[in-house]
Amino acid sequence: MPVKAESPAPAAEDELLLLRLASPAPSASLPSSAGEEDEDEEDGRPRRLQEGARRAGRQRGPPRAARTAETAQRIKRSRRLKANNRERNRMHNLNAALDALRDVLPTFPEDAKLTKIETLRFAHNYIWALTETLRLAGAARLGGAADAAPGAAAEGSPSPASSWSGGASPAPSASPYACTLSPGSPAGSASDAEHWPPPRGRFAPPPPPHRCL
DNA sequence: TAGGCCATCTGGTCCT
DNA sequence: AGGACCAGATGGCCTA
Numbered sequence: 238m239p240v241k242a243e244s245p246a247p248a249a250e251d252e253l254l255l256l257r258l259a260s261p262a263p264s265a266s267l268p269s270s271a272g273e274e275d276e277d278e279e280d281g282r283p284r285r286l287q288e289g290a291r292r293a294g295r296q297r298g299p300p301r302a303a304r305t306a307e308t309a310q311r312i313k314r315s316r317r318l319k320a321n322n323r324e325r326n327r328m329h330n331l332n333a334a335l336d337a338l339r340d341v342l343p344t345f346p347e348d349a350k351l352t353k354i355e356t357l358r359f360a361h362n363y364i365w366a367l368t369e370t371l372r373l374a375g376a377a378r379l380g381g382a383a384d385a386a387p388g389a390a391a392e393g394s395p396s397p398a399s400s401w402s403g404g405a406s407p408a409p410s411a412s413p414y415a416c417t418l419s420p421g422s423p424a425g426s427a428s429d430a431e432h433w434p435p436p437r438g439r440f441a442p443p444p445p446p447h448r449c450l
Numbered sequence: 451t452a453g454g455c456c457a458t459c460t461g462g463t464c465c466t
Numbered sequence: 467a468g469g470a471c472c473a474g475a476t477g478g479c480c481t482a
Contacts, residue, residue: 316468321459323469328457352455 299307339356342363351359 317460320461320469324460324471325458327470332457354455 335353335356338360339351342351342356342359344351
């Protein structure tokens, strides 16, 4: 997926707005839309000359009410832009975490990129399968091979071997993704289609079950 | 062209 | 008050 180049513009725009807020512009044209206002007044220096020259001059610009409304608008807009920035960052962080998760999930080919939802579902099933593997390995060590026989797992949940292979699972195993599908798997309860969508061709499915690890 | 996925914006809500 | 989180809306890009 082509990740859009992060536009640093909004951030800079934000800074500008904040600066302007710090030094309120006297009477600028209404900022109908944010970002395009361009007033000068880089510093809030007192303008002796102008004001002194025209003492009697009043009503320079819109009336007070309009000005305050305008200021309120500016503040509102500034907060919005700031919130947008934070939200963007938050989503970037979320995506980074998702990428990190993708990195530890086996895909085939390796550079195939899972979508967000696929990543989450795959991780969910993957963790479940690993957990089952550990549990059964421990059981086998303690209680002997009999307990670890396929289908003999506690609570009637299928062994990893069966679930990963998908052989014993009634779930359709047309897709290699079925390696993580099993009735006992956390994802198998609702609807397999929902939890494990078939590959859409954008990426190849993970390796066969026995090679998932 | 339709549908899927994604990034971003936005307003609302909750929390500190 | 301000930040985090969330969900809906919108528009762009890509693939079948």
